[in-house]
Amino acid sequence: MKRFVVLSGAGVSAESGIRTFRDSDGLWENYNVRDVADIEGWYRNRKLMLDFYNERRRQLEKALPNKAHETIAALERYFEVTVVTQNVDNLHERAGSTNVIHLHGELTKIRPEDKADKGIRDIGYKDVNLGDTDERGVQFRPHIVWFGEAVPMIEPAAKAVSQADILLIIGTSLNVYPAAGLFRYARYGTPIFLIDPQKIDLDYPNFRQIRKPATKGMEELMEILVEQYI
Numbered sequence: 457m458k459r460f461v462v463l464s465g466a467g468v469s470a471e472s473g474i475r476t477f478r479d480s481d482g483l484w485e486n487y488n489v490r491d492v493a494d495i496e497g498w499y500r501n502r503k504l505m506l507d508f509y510n511e512r513r514r515q516l517e518k519a520l521p522n523k524a525h526e527t528i529a530a531l532e533r534y535f536e537v538t539v540v541t542q543n544v545d546n547l548h549e550r551a552g553s554t555n556v557i558h559l560h561g562e563l564t565k566i567r568p569e570d571k572a573d574k575g576i577r578d579i580g581y582k583d584v585n586l587g588d589t590d591e592r593g594v595q596f597r598p599h600i601v602w603f604g605e606a607v608p609m610i611e612p613a614a615k616a617v618s619q620a621d622i623l624l625i626i627g628t629s630l631n632v633y634p635a636a637g638l639f640r641y642a643r644y645g646t647p648i649f650l651i652d653p654q655k656i657d658l659d660y661p662n663f664r665q666i667r668k669p670a671t672k673g674m675e676e677l678m679e680i681l682v683e684q685y686i
């Protein structure tokens with residue numbers, strides 16, 4: 457089976473009612489990134505950060521995967537699919553995708569604040585507050601990668617892209633590194649499709665943009681895939 461790698465961002469969850477970061481009504485409009493998505497913000501004000509992610513976790517419980525998540529999951533019938541997502545929501549998994557790499561962590565998970573990759577546990581959509589600690593008495597924090605922190609999953613993600621036969625970039629402004637540079641690991645000439653309503657220029661040879669929202673864009677992409685690859 458051909459290897460199909462999806463690089464997704466907030467735009468793929470927009471039609472599920474989850475706000476993106478940099479669109480006009482984006483998440484960052486009401487918050488200062490440095491206060492709620494930066495490791496320094498955690499040491500400055502743990503409560504603000506915990507409340508911010510508690511609110512997003514509550515929203516996620518009410519959100520549903522949309523047709524784009526479902527079509528991406530259905531690709532597994534025809535390809536060996538790896539979804540590399542910058543999103544911390546669980547909508548790809550809830551739509552049925554079985555191989556998802558979360559570059560920026562997962563909203564439903566927490567870990568003790570003194571560990572990078574130990575003691576990770578799934579709390580579903582529950583809140584986590586100051587005073588919620590592990591058995592050693594260490595405060596729990598969201599299992600999210602904040603600005604200023606390493607991106608531990610970048611290696612497996614880059615490996616997956618380097619082995620891809622087809623690459624899809626969907627719903628990301630390609631603003632944040634190292635995620636934004638991942639497509640460059642693709643072998644020269646690998647077909648890259650990009651689904652986004654806003655024009656995005658990739659200086660890359662075999663590249664085609666579908667300027668539509670994720671759900672409609674995935675419909676159009678499926679027609680192309682059936683014609684050319686399935």
Ligand code: APR
Pocket residue numbers: 464465466467468470471476477478479482542543560626627628629630631632651652653654668669670671
């Ligand atoms: N369908 C497809 N794409 C959409 C839709 C939609 N319905 N609505 C918006 N978009 C596109 C926007 O045009 C934009 O290019 O989704 C992209 C969203 O970009 P950002 O808001 O920057 O989100 P993202 O690229 O995922 O941000 C990357 O930045 O803040 C950090 O850690 C955070 O993971 C996030 C990272």
